[in-house]
Amino acid sequence: MRLLRQAGWIVWKDLLTEYRGKEAFLSTVFFAFLVLIIFNFAFSPGSESTPEVAPGILWVAFTFSGVLSLNRSFLMEKETATLEALLLSPLPRGTLYLGKMAANLLFLLLVEALILPMFAVFFNYNLLPFSATLALVVLLADVGFVAVGTLFAAMAASLKTREILLPILLFPIVVPVLISAVKATGALLERLEFGELIPWLKILAAFDLVFVWVSYWVFEYVVEES
């Protein structure tokens, strides 16, 4: 219980510093907006190819925005040397990981809550009838994406090439998440039965369980200087 409370304080601190600065949030949302605009010109909403490419476009916007926000997550701690202050505190490393991960997850969900209406408008979809199922897909995919992304962001934070390195490390690992998320979103946009989604949801849930657990235990070795 104490560990969860301490992780909660990390979330509070991350979201408050972001709320006061707003730099990452605005740039991430604007970037996603640009991605949707560009694809909107490339594939006009009424064309035959739209149902096939729309889920991919949505997840391109989500994942690239996610990488932007993940890169920033540990960069600020490095720039202000506050990561050292966190590591000097008695806070267990795993709790620090859970706090950072939860903050990144909430941040990404907030960004996505703004991207989804833009996507609906640009590509002429009514998302409301299946919004709850879509929210479940997004949540499951985000947990897996952020679980691995938080770990790699911590690894890349001290490197000069972190902006390039993070996606190179992250994307090969989260391929199962992206494929499942795109397929499940596609099934929803095509109004298929819920049963069609279940295999993809199972993959997402399994990925989340494995990678949150592994990252929780590995994080200590990533942040400790050898």
Added chain:
Amino acid sequence: MILVQSVSKYFGYFPALRDITFGLDLGRFLTIFGPNGAGKTTLLKIIASLSKPTSGSVRIDGYDCHTQSQQIRGRLGYISHQSLLYPQLTARENLTFFGRLYDLRPLEARVQAALSGVGLQDWADQPIRTFSHGMKQRLTIARALLPEPSVLVLDEPFTGLDSYASEILRRLLHSLKNERRVLLMTTHHLGEGLDLADRVMILHRGQIRLEEEAYSYSREEFGRLYAELVSETR
């Protein structure tokens, strides 16, 4: 107390520290001098459990810094020339956040006392991005002292401070000397470091060149000796 035993640290093949051994009892103040690259910060980071030695061990109050680092962290305060604070948060929010990580109680009263202790009570609710470097350094000291650590590690705390802020820091360190703590400080300011310390150490190329009681030397003598020891192997 601190016991450093045969600590060596290599970055690849480069020896940053070689066979460092010393001890320091409660209530003692050790100042470590040395030119850039002597290994001062590396040694402090190892003592603070932020870095692992290649060989040797560091024990604080009987706990090994690396196998029992969880027990050490609550007993150790760390101050460097960087503030280790969040610029977007206010002074009070910064201290409250770190106090929560240490699970300190009663937190509000302790935060207020820490702010008053460094003379920042009137700026408690200002974001620290608006603070001068000297004010940030005072708040850094308040953050480090908040959990009432038995060991305080100060890495170049005077760097970048103007004369007024340096004087405040000097007074604070004098008052801390009178409390029962172990204080370790690195600095390039020979006079300041010598005046504050009970014991002095000169580190050069990762090795201890001198470790003596501070009262053995006047400022002039120590300055000459430092120049001699540091230049002889250059």
